[in-house]
Amino acid sequence: MASELSIKYDRQSTQLNQFIGLVENCNFSVVVGTALPQNKNLNNHSCYFIDLAQAEWGNNIPSHIVSLAQKHKVVFFNTQENSLSEKTALICGIKGIFYRDEKPDIIFKGLIKLQENERWFRRETMDRALTHLLHNSDIEITQNSDKTYVGLTKRENTILSLVSTGAQNQEIAEHLHISTNTVKTHLYSIFRKTDSRNRIELITRTQNTLN
Numbered sequence: 001m002a003s004e005l006s007i008k009y010d011r012q013s014t015q016l017n018q019f020i021g022l023v024e025n026c027n028f029s030v031v032v033g034t035a036l037p038q039n040k041n042l043n044n045h046s047c048y049f050i051d052l053a054q055a056e057w058g059n060n061i062p063s064h065i066v067s068l069a070q071k072h073k074v075v076f077f078n079t080q081e082n083s084l085s086e087k088t089a090l091i092c093g094i095k096g097i098f099y100r101d102e103k104p105d106i107i108f109k110g111l112i113k114l115q116e117n118e119r120w121f122r123r124e125t126m127d128r129a130l131t132h133l134l135h136n137s138d139i140e141i142t143q144n145s146d147k148t149y150v151g152l153t154k155r156e157n158t159i160l161s162l163v164s165t166g167a168q169n170q171e172i173a174e175h176l177h178i179s180t181n182t183v184k185t186h187l188y189s190i191f192r193k194t195d196s197r198n199r200i201e202l203i204t205r206t207q208n209t210l211n
Helices: 014-025 039-044 063-071 086-091 104-115 123-136 154-163 169-176 180-194 199-206
Strands: 003-008 028-033 047-051 073-079 096-099
Touching (some): 014 104, 154 169
16 A cells, blocks of 8 residues: 655646656655645645745744654655755754755655655765764763663663764774674664664664663
8 A cells, every 4th residue: 555645845846746756656645735734634644745945944944844743754855955954854853855956866765765764864964963962962971881771781782882972883893892793783683672773863762761
């Protein structure tokens, strides 16, 4: 059964038609409109794609969009370069951003990732968001910290603490004198136990529950 989504757009355009075609090719059932549904109908769709052709939000994403993203999958498309803070969008819960001049094959790849419940942002955006979370966390985590996450093994908590300081897989492997494949195995287990899909979600989920 196809997933339902709603596409909100500001005006008809070639970019819009091309984007809708790509979305339909990903087996989505598409509903197109010029405004978001009323609150009572928001649950009728599993994903909302919002056209940002005319948006100049910068760091100020409208509060009703942020609220929508807390409960539903929200994706921006037809976005103009430098019209939006990607880091802010990611931290506010937006699941992905597609730019106006991106090639169809890149957009299609991103749509597939979104179907697989992954986020679609540029790598540098993910890095900046991760740095922001680390620098603004009220909890400082180090390898020798007594704070642990319930449900993880001692080695997994050690790796969690290193991830939370910004360490990458190779650095963790060298620090613990293990292979990068072993690090990946431990990280897979940590992601599964904490219901996280990536490092950003991992830090977000665990930084307030360490005890």
